[in-house]
Amino acid sequence: MIVDINTSLGRWPFQRFSIRTAPALARHLRATGIGPALVTSLDTILFPDPAVGNAELFRAGKRQPTLVPVPTVNPTLSNWRAIVADGVDLKAVRIVPNYHEYRLDTPFVRQLVEVLAAEVTPLIIQMRVEDERNQYPLMKVPGVPVADIVELANAFPQVPTICLCAYFGEAVELIRKTENVCVDLSFIETFQTLPTLLEQVPATRVLFGSHTPFFYTRPAVMKLEGIRPLAEEYETIGQANAVRLFGNRGGRNARLNEQ
Amino acid sequence: MTDERMIIDIHTHLPAKSGVSTATILSEARRLGITRLVNLGAWPLNATPEQVQSANDETMRLVRRHPDTLTGFAFLNPNHEKGFVLGEISRCVENGGLRGIKLEVERNARDPRLDPIMDACASLDIPVLHHSWNKTVGKVLGESSPAGIAHLGARRPRTIIVMAHLTACGMRGILDIEPYPNVYVDTSGSQPFSGIVEYAVKRLGPERILFGSDIPGRDFSCQLGRVLGAGIGARDRDLILGINAERLLQL
Numbered sequence A: 001m002i003v004d005i006n007t008s009l010g011r012w013p014f015q016r017f018s019i020r021t022a023p024a025l026a027r028h029l030r031a032t033g034i035g036p037a038l039v040t041s042l043d044t045i046l047f048p049d050p051a052v053g054n055a056e057l058f059r060a061g062k063r064q065p066t067l068v069p070v071p072t073v074n075p076t077l078s079n080w081r082a083i084v085a086d087g088v089d090l091k092a093v094r095i096v097p098n099y100h101e102y103r104l105d106t107p108f109v110r111q112l113v114e115v116l117a118a119e120v121t122p123l124i125i126q127m128r129v130e131d132e133r134n135q136y137p138l139m140k141v142p143g144v145p146v147a148d149i150v151e152l153a154n155a156f157p158q159v160p161t162i163c164l165c166a167y168f169g170e171a172v173e174l175i176r177k178t179e180n181v182c183v184d185l186s187f188i189e190t191f192q193t194l195p196t197l198l199e200q201v202p203a204t205r206v207l208f209g210s211h212t213p214f215f216y217t218r219p220a221v222m223k224l225e226g227i228r229p230l231a232e233e234y235e236t237i238g239q240a241n242a243v244r245l246f247g248n249r250g251g252r253n254a255r256l257n258e259q
Numbered sequence B: 001m002t003d004e005r006m007i008i009d010i011h012t013h014l015p016a017k018s019g020v021s022t023a024t025i026l027s028e029a030r031r032l033g034i035t036r037l038v039n040l041g042a043w044p045l046n047a048t049p050e051q052v053q054s055a056n057d058e059t060m061r062l063v064r065r066h067p068d069t070l071t072g073f074a075f076l077n078p079n080h081e082k083g084f085v086l087g088e089i090s091r092c093v094e095n096g097g098l099r100g101i102k103l104e105v106e107r108n109a110r111d112p113r114l115d116p117i118m119d120a121c122a123s124l125d126i127p128v129l130h131h132s133w134n135k136t137v138g139k140v141l142g143e144s145s146p147a148g149i150a151h152l153g154a155r156r157p158r159t160i161i162v163m164a165h166l167t168a169c170g171m172r173g174i175l176d177i178e179p180y181p182n183v184y185v186d187t188s189g190s191q192p193f194s195g196i197v198e199y200a201v202k203r204l205g206p207e208r209i210l211f212g213s214d215i216p217g218r219d220f221s222c223q224l225g226r227v228l229g230a231g232i233g234a235r236d237r238d239l240i241l242g243i244n245a246e247r248l249l250q251l
């Protein structure tokens, strides 16, 4: 069963999603051939206090055994420590540096990652959510610079760092220049995407991510299908990497392994 | 993806600049059940007359070589002298078997310099596939927005225009072309953002939407996935994937 590490719930002003609730997301993923999924709250991106969106997400996810909520923190706000400490079932922590307006080399970020390092908690970096070329003209938010991620990841090699929504070239650079960065495949696209990507990077560094509900889910599934004949890589990208990174953490171990 | 349904991809670029072989591209299309590719060719930005001719020569050669799989469009640079441009249409379409025209970013769609091309296409009864994008950043000089395409569609109502890149044109782009029934849209462009195919079906009707991938810069599977993953009916899907293109190209 495929594990999706890039899904979210909530509202976004520039798109009207057909999937708006946790049960609808779980049903939709199941119908598309996906089992467990990491979910973040979209309302943590633009709304000033991410704790509000996190709380809604964790409440909504409670009754959906296949959805694994991941809290978002803004390390420039004082409540990030409480959010991380409260994470009973913490699989990972997500940051959204570009929308929260900070660079990865700030002391705030270092302090957060030091805390994550102590527990070897994976750090998820949301590089973007939209195609910069199509953004609302008064809300141009560039992607998180690859060089900044490389520097942070190399400063904390013990922290698994998962970058969501990297483009093909960014993904290759991130993987080549670090030991501990993985990427999801949602934004990665070229002719025969995965066979081409795997000529340049190992399958152990790539995870299935659909970026649902921003994206249709089917394209990611069909990209993964492109390496169906390579049984080992299919399994590695579709499930095993996610189980290795997130499966043995927190109180919901069973979730990522369950079929 | 292996049923007998006809799938026509209205937006492809062969030969691949990246070096992927045409044979690989055709076999990948077959694997995914794509039955026909419309080859728009491959050319440099601001191509010279010689470069235009050689790109179109290559398209004609590929179409002759793979007549069961490829249909070709001729690429034109409207900055070239009118006699040359119209001559290229007659060389490639009337005498060379190509079935449409491709325009990119060399001249904006609002420019009347495009009109003789549009008129020639109307009298030959062939479509024009025109690049378009609603860009916040990175716009190329001369690049057309959907509003520009709408302007062109209004100026030349007898010409069938396919506006490229649905997702990149966005909802705004769909609304721009909605009043002009001679303007169609292809499904390529940007990432597979959800909701846009459904919205286009609702505003334009499924008959004005054509499946396009923009390979080899893109992936057939991802591009097909956005149509197959959209919440639309089976009939709408079949129109988008092939029936509309079959009618438009008179296959």
Ligand SMILES: [Zn+2]
Pocket: B011, B013, B214
């Ligand atoms: Zn193109």
